[in-house]
Amino acid sequence: MTRTTNISKVTPVVGLEIHVELATQTKMFCRCINQFGDEPNTHVCPVCMAMPGSLPVMNRQAVAFSIKVGLALGCTVPEYTKWDRKNYYYPDLPKNYQISQYDLPLAAHGVFEIPLESGETKAIRVLRAHLEEDAGKNIHDLPGCTGVDLNRAGVPLLEIVSEPDMNSVEEVLGYARSMQRLVRWLGVSEANMQMGHMRFEPNINLHIEAGGQTYKTPIVEVKNLNSFRALERAVAYEISRQTSEWKADPEGFTLAKLGKQNRGYDDNTEKTVFQREKEEAHDYRYFPDPDLPAVVVDEAWRESIAGDIGELPLARRQRYMDAYRLAFQEADALTMDAATGDLLDAAVAVGAEPKRCVNLLLGRAAAIAKERDCTIADLGIAAGQLAELATMLTDSNINATSAETVLVAVIEDGGSPAEIAEVQGLLQVSDTGRLEVWVDEAIAENPDAVAKAREGDKKVLGFLMGQVMKKSRGAANPGEANKLLKQKLGG
Amino acid sequence: MSQPIDENMVRHIGTLSRIELTDDEVRTFAKQLGDVLEYFDKLQQLDTEDVAPMAHAVELTNVLADDAPRNGLSTEQALANAPQHERDFFRVPKVLGEGS
């Protein structure tokens, strides 16, 4: 044991590359459909199959989507951007080069604020975001060969590269999840993990303070993680692996001696694994693609995209906490996507009480959305319907339980909440004359309970209240009925 | 001066490009590529003090297409020229290691 292994502090230093598949209708350089999950080689053409003589034409929407993400991340979007060829050989890459951006990316030097569990936020710097094409898919489970499906070849892929500003597994996950929320929010990607719309490549090393010195372990890049779980496990595993490797060899296991390394990830063991690579694997020989003219993003184009961005998730969540007085969890749940908050804001704009709307949205509606694996907004509730129902609650025309029933009916069949409540007999009764009938019946039918209640038994009072509610089929205004019941018992 | 092209570099480029080269070819290409680069060295002698760097050889910009689908090839057409296919996949020798 050497002196240096007395570690006083270990700081993980993590940067993250995120690949996001853009939700354009068509591919990046041809007009084949950009769609996951279809039969192999059904969305292909001479361009994405790299037939000789075919020429790529850039998809305007892919460029616009990328600029949108860049601007939302506070990046500089330079006026002049171009595409380069990254040369390597793999069966899923028909041209033997990938069209990517080398020295003049579409967006650079931004900052992304991510929420931490403490409720604070942390600013993670974004180095660059560039637009490139995805490769096809190799299918490995065929007998004695590999199969290639080129449906994905040429699909636009935005690669967002962070600075190494994350210092814990929590921060890495927070950044990745926030990015998923952002690209969905902006409408540029479905960011569906099962469909491979997002892939992660973290690079990780440790700054270890021991014996008055700081040691840096080799930077490890883990390739191709396609779930949040894999990302979490890979980073956590690297932190513990690098700690023990360094302890075993404090002078040798360092960045200065070993440089950068690539590792793969094994889903079964949830560990990273050493990858043997050919020496020339990273000799990509980038050069400008002569087939693709550069793109000039002028002020007018940039401004029109910027004007389209609107309020971003963190800002909206804060506004909900400030203006609507929502708890963090509520505000967070309502800002998972843009449309649900838009619905809330629209209902409030026509006069509904924010808190009533929020309770409605986060009750049965949220549960149904979860069952259907969609957003609350996808349930199709109109702002007018939500406002009407919320106002019925405010005016005590319906109780909370019945309002949930009405909301479910609205989700399932549509219609006006007031009419549904009327038809289903769910309107709340506050009228003393009608309440008195139920209260009197409950008293007459339960002489024992009444006697105990008169002696001050609170539990029995609750029982009698339950009888009143039952007789009214939930329609009695509980406050009014309770008052009346007490009055009669107190006599 | 640009980096001289020696035979090792020609072999390296050959490997990167998946081209098998005989010793004779390596010698020939080293000479030819060397001559080409020598010519570029001549260009380096020009005074480019006041010339902005050129990022792209084509002056055109913003050749962009609308994001509207058009029919491509049928699967049958797509596979027609492939040396081999397995069901509707292009068939290639077994790829080992990570696939994406």
Ligand SMILES: [Zn+2]
């Ligand atoms: Zn195509």
